[in-house]
Amino acid sequence: MRKPPEDFISAVLEVVGSIPPGRVMAYSDVAAAIGSRAARAVGTVMSHYGSDQPWWRVVRASGHPPLDHETRALEYYRAEGTPLKWSRDGVYRVDLAVARHRP
DNA sequence: GAGGTGACCCAAG
């Protein structure tokens, strides 16, 4: 049998590219999709190789977007019609209850 | 081969 994932990095990019527009997945979900629990490794790898993938479709389990990129991700969410939940302080969060993509 | 780092997760106060 051929090895399922070519590389951890390729597997992550594969899952991220599999997320349809208007939907999002948590780092933990991406790690679980490739048979691993390394949610942190997903974020670390994405920070270096996610530049070629829709990284904004990957958020934390709390619904917060990646740090230092929440403003950039907001533009994509509004363009794709991703459901968001706004707080009183102007802080927004992705509505995982609706936007969470399940494999 | 071993240690440190990180776009994280979960539980408790």
Added chain:
DNA sequence: TCTTGGGCCACCT
């Protein structure tokens, strides 16, 4: 609802 502490896994030096 928000904050703090500890733990897990993969990559880099």
